[in-house]
Amino acid sequence: xxxxYSRQELFAPIGVGGQAKLRRKHVLIVGAGALGTGNAxxxxxxxxxxxxxxxxxxxEWSNLQRQNLYCEEDAVGRLPKAVAAEKRLQAINTDVKVxxxxxxxxxxxxxxLVAGVDVIIDxxxxxxxRMMINDISQKxxxxxxYGACVGSYGISYTIIPRDxxxxxxxxxxxxxxxxxxxxxxxxSPAVQTVVAHQVTEALKILVEDYQSxxxxxxxxxxxxxxxxxxxxxxxxxxxxxxxxxxxxxxxxDYRNTTKTAVLCGRDTVQIRPPDKIERDLEQLExxxxxxxxxxxxxxxxxxxTKGDHRxxxxxxxxxxxxxxxxxxxxxxxxxxxxx
Amino acid sequence: MQLIINGEKVELPENVxxxxxxxQYFGLDQKVVMIELNxxxxxxxxxxxxxxxxxxxxxxxxxxxGG
Ligand SMILES: [Zn+2]
Numbered sequence: 222x223x224x225x226y227s228r229q230e231l232f233a234p235i236g237v238g239g240q241a242k243l244r245r246k247h248v249l250i251v252g253a254g255a256l257g258t259g260n261a262x263x264x265x266x267x268x269x270x271x272x273x274x275x276x277x278x279x280x281e282w283s284n285l286q287r288q289n290l291y292c293e294e295d296a297v298g299r300l301p302k303a304v305a306a307e308k309r310l311q312a313i314n315t316d317v318k319v320x321x322x323x324x325x326x327x328x329x330x331x332x333x334l335v336a337g338v339d340v341i342i343d344x345x346x347x348x349x350x351r352m353m354i355n356d357i358s359q360k361x362x363x364x365x366x367y368g369a370c371v372g373s374y375g376i377s378y379t380i381i382p383r384d385x386x387x388x389x390x391x392x393x394x395x396x397x398x399x400x401x402x403x404x405x406x407x408x409s410p411a412v413q414t415v416v417a418h419q420v421t422e423a424l425k426i427l428v429e430d431y432q433s434x435x436x437x438x439x440x441x442x443x444x445x446x447x448x449x450x451x452x453x454x455x456x457x458x459x460x461x462x463x464x465x466x467x468x469x470x471x472x473x474d475y476r477n478t479t480k481t482a483v484l485c486g487r488d489t490v491q492i493r494p495p496d497k498i499e500r501d502l503e504q505l506e507x508x509x510x511x512x513x514x515x516x517x518x519x520x521x522x523x524x525x526t527k528g529d530h531r532x533x534x535x536x537x538x539x540x541x542x543x544x545x546x547x548x549x550x551x552x553x554x555x556x557x558x559x560x
Numbered sequence: 561m562q563l564i565i566n567g568e569k570v571e572l573p574e575n576v577x578x579x580x581x582x583x584q585y586f587g588l589d590q591k592v593v594m595i596e597l598n599x600x601x602x603x604x605x606x607x608x609x610x611x612x613x614x615x616x617x618x619x620x621x622x623x624x625x626g627g
Contacts, residue, residue: 344627
């Protein structure tokens, strides 16, 4: 097994010393979609010590075109992404400790997840969670790497607390409607290029080669043959509520977190119960047996179809209401079938 | 007017005179956009008052959310 990392050790900036450091490091990836699976596969192959991964969704057919840890079997079985990812990652490299969570991430979950973490990788699809990651990164002084893509376009930035501006500095304020969901589709090379930027920056952080960090906001459009980067050092703001002198970490305030969310480009609303509950899926299956058109259960979730709508109920109490973008309609369905 | 945008020469119509209009021209006015003009980062509040001239070098990066 000594051969395993030989090519990486021959790469001078990592070397045998860097590899030994990698083996002791812990990475948190938030999201197990396209960016999450790409980052996870590369880092697990590279031989980090531990990977923690968290995701709230399950595998669907439309994921298979670009989410490289999943196969048809996972889509047929509607496996939670975190569960399917763990299975594949452990098959790739048993050296790495892989810990997964099927959960929606809020401030409280993040606080628990970041314990002992050396770098956080953003593989999410919305700015609500990114602003929380940004605050938690500042609070616990853990670097994080923003990444996002749509169409053939991608963007990435590495945030080092106390050193670089944070995401809040860059965005100033998140304008209403200014960062709406992108529905333009996506090609996998755009994903893989963002992944390449994120993984490379993560490796630099993990082997402690901070000098080599890019320090620039980078973007590209593979279809339009464009690539650019901007030095954003100067936008660091002393008055920033996330990283400035009077910081309050506004996005870690529970009052600012929503109980319902429309999932990006998915015609789906997620509803979180106000208090944590654990659903007995078997019992629920029994209750819903006569009420719908189709009912399917696996150890992690229950899928209930009625007309044009499908409710997916997770063990942690969350429900995805498919077939609507209307929060009120989703809530009505939730209360009709789940009390 | 001709500008160098993200490293490429781009010919712009008469009605594009300042940075806000440039962002609008590329259909990015609903996005958060970072602009570097002749290697200096430009604050958002200065977008509409900053007049562009022939040959200016502009780097333009907009934020997206998908992943
Ligand atoms: Zn900041």
